[in-house]
Amino acid sequence: MSGLKKLKNALPEASWTDDKQLIAPWVVEWRDKYQGNTPLMVMPSSSGEVQTIVNICRNQRLKIVPQGGNTGLVGGNTPYGEVLLSTRRMNRVRDINPVTNSLIAEAGTTLLSVQEAAASIDRKFPLSLASEGSCTIGGNLSTNAGGVHVLKYGTARDLVFGVEAVLPSGEIFNGLTNLRKDNTGYDLSRLFLGAEGTLGIITAASLKLFPRAGHVQRVMVGLETIADAISLLDHCRAGNALSMFEVMPRIGLELVTRHIPDQKDPFEDVYPWYALIDWEVGDEAMGRAISEDKLMGASQEGLIEDAIIAQSETQAVSLLALRENMSAGQKFLGGSVKLDITIPIDRISEFLCEADQAVEKIVPACRPVAFGHLGDGNIHYNVGAPENAATEEFLSNWQKISDAVFDLVDKYQGSISAEHGIGTMKKDDLAKRADPAKIKMMRAIKQSLDPDNMMNPRVMI
Numbered sequence: 001m002s003g004l005k006k007l008k009n010a011l012p013e014a015s016w017t018d019d020k021q022l023i024a025p026w027v028v029e030w031r032d033k034y035q036g037n038t039p040l041m042v043m044p045s046s047s048g049e050v051q052t053i054v055n056i057c058r059n060q061r062l063k064i065v066p067q068g069g070n071t072g073l074v075g076g077n078t079p080y081g082e083v084l085l086s087t088r089r090m091n092r093v094r095d096i097n098p099v100t101n102s103l104i105a106e107a108g109t110t111l112l113s114v115q116e117a118a119a120s121i122d123r124k125f126p127l128s129l130a131s132e133g134s135c136t137i138g139g140n141l142s143t144n145a146g147g148v149h150v151l152k153y154g155t156a157r158d159l160v161f162g163v164e165a166v167l168p169s170g171e172i173f174n175g176l177t178n179l180r181k182d183n184t185g186y187d188l189s190r191l192f193l194g195a196e197g198t199l200g201i202i203t204a205a206s207l208k209l210f211p212r213a214g215h216v217q218r219v220m221v222g223l224e225t226i227a228d229a230i231s232l233l234d235h236c237r238a239g240n241a242l243s244m245f246e247v248m249p250r251i252g253l254e255l256v257t258r259h260i261p262d263q264k265d266p267f268e269d270v271y272p273w274y275a276l277i278d279w280e281v282g283d284e285a286m287g288r289a290i291s292e293d294k295l296m297g298a299s300q301e302g303l304i305e306d307a308i309i310a311q312s313e314t315q316a317v318s319l320l321a322l323r324e325n326m327s328a329g330q331k332f333l334g335g336s337v338k339l340d341i342t343i344p345i346d347r348i349s350e351f352l353c354e355a356d357q358a359v360e361k362i363v364p365a366c367r368p369v370a371f372g373h374l375g376d377g378n379i380h381y382n383v384g385a386p387e388n389a390a391t392e393e394f395l396s397n398w399q400k401i402s403d404a405v406f407d408l409v410d411k412y413q414g415s416i417s418a419e420h421g422i423g424t425m426k427k428d429d430l431a432k433r434a435d436p437a438k439i440k441m442m443r444a445i446k447q448s449l450d451p452d453n454m455m456n457p458r459v460m461i
């Protein structure tokens with residue numbers, strides 16, 4: 001009997017499909033950059049079923065690509081002939097505890113559901129991404145997702161006590177603790193964070209919860225230069241109240257307001273750059289005081305051109321929507337090379353100058369759109385096709401553009417992957433640019449946990 005038949009026989013009918021129509025949306029990446037295929041999508045409903053799948057795959061020499069919400073942007077979620085293991089049916093919150101400030105969610109629980117569960121006991125789970133309605137906790141941890149609150153709360157890696165995972169051997173590793181102190185050897189849960197499914201399948205996670213702020217004060221400002229935005233970031237710090245500092249260039253805002261329904265430029269005048277800023281404070285009066293004080297000072301120092309202080313929750317949501325639609329708006333650029341990088345914050349201005357010149361040399365009149373999490377030094381440096389250029393022809397420059405930008409990232413001692421991961425997209429770049437000792441250690445870990453290269457075999461290393 002073939003391995004695929006064995007899987008079908010061993011699982012309940014609801015836990016697998018080979019129907020091409022049902023599978024189709026899950027073998028295409030969000031931006032259509034990767035279009036894969038799979039003979040079988042398995043959809044386990046429990047860790048026990050994951051264990052059964054892994055054991056059969058190992059014995060039958062089948063490879064597995066784990067998948068959560070399929071919102072990953074580096075190709076790690078797309079199968080090319082492997083069994084696709086979707087965690088989406090494993091979506092229960094197993095436990096929530098206001099005393100330990102912890103929550104245990106199964107891997108396929110969406111980030112939004114986790115945020116809502118935390119809010120139901122007046123707590124906050126601070127990870128926040130534009131894809132939060134679809135992406136899953138398993139995917140968030142496997143990519144060590146970032147998002148808009150890293151500035152205050154850290155990345156996904158900082159928000160987890162531990163994970164439960166099915167190893168390539170078929171054993172279940174149980175790291176579902178809620179202890180804040182546990183010095184009993186290697187922190188093995190951490191191996192799975194940012195591993196992109198190469199070491200095993202995360203089936204559940206114990207997450208850290210935080211107190212909810214009484215009020216989140218949001219402002220949006222218009223700026224002349226990115227250097228002003230960097231000075232403003234420093235100016236806006238206030239204890240640990242500053243929780244978001246995002247930047248958008250004019251071209252990014254225009255793409256959103258032109259192409260995404262219901263999105264409007266909130267300013268009357270046009271500015272080269274915009275920043276979106278949040279402070280988490282006790283109440284509205286404190287929000288008003290802190291924002292007015294900071295904006296007044298920034299204006300006196302000549303850092304900002306104009307500002308809007310959100311007066312209501314509705315206005316705050318509509319300002320954030322402009323930022324959250326940045327990626328969607330850029331689908332209308334007619335092709336875009338997307339690079340997710342970190343640069344030391346104080347050197348971002350210099351870096352952008354050099355990067356814009358470098359990519360212009362490769363494709364004259366291309367349209368860089370540099371936006372993102374300035375508070376973390378994380379820039380999504382996307383390079384759009386020139387107006388009316390042929391998409392395929394422009395995208396044939398992908399490697400040349402990314403090589404030029406990554407050379408500068410190395411020069412500025414940044415990172416070629418800030419938050420999206422390596423996947424298949426940056427695998428060669430990692431091999432070429434990472435510290436050789438790091439690559440050797442990564443290979444040794446992979447070899448010891450997954451000697452048959454069964455888990456996400458084409459990804460990362």
Ligand SMILES: Cc1cc2nc3c(=O)[nH]c(=O)nc-3n(C[C@H](O)[C@H](O)[C@H](O)COP(=O)(O)OP(=O)(O)OC[C@H]3O[C@@H](n4cnc5c(N)ncnc54)[C@H](O)[C@@H]3O)c2cc1C
Pocket residue numbers: 030065066067068069070071072073075076077087107128129130131134135136137138139140141142143144145146147148196197198200201202203327328419420423456459
């Ligand atoms: C509009 C938009 C905005 C985004 N904004 C951000 C952002 O601000 N910050 C950010 O960091 N990312 C962002 N992303 C990228 C993406 O949402 C994140 O990488 C997210 O964490 C992926 O979660 P997912 O459940 O969709 O994972 P998938 O895309 O399904 O998988 C991602 C990777 O994780 C592996 N994986 C998934 N689940 C498991 C599991 N249970 N066990 C082991 N491996 C697993 C997959 O094999 C794959 O390698 C954005 C994406 C979109 C489309």
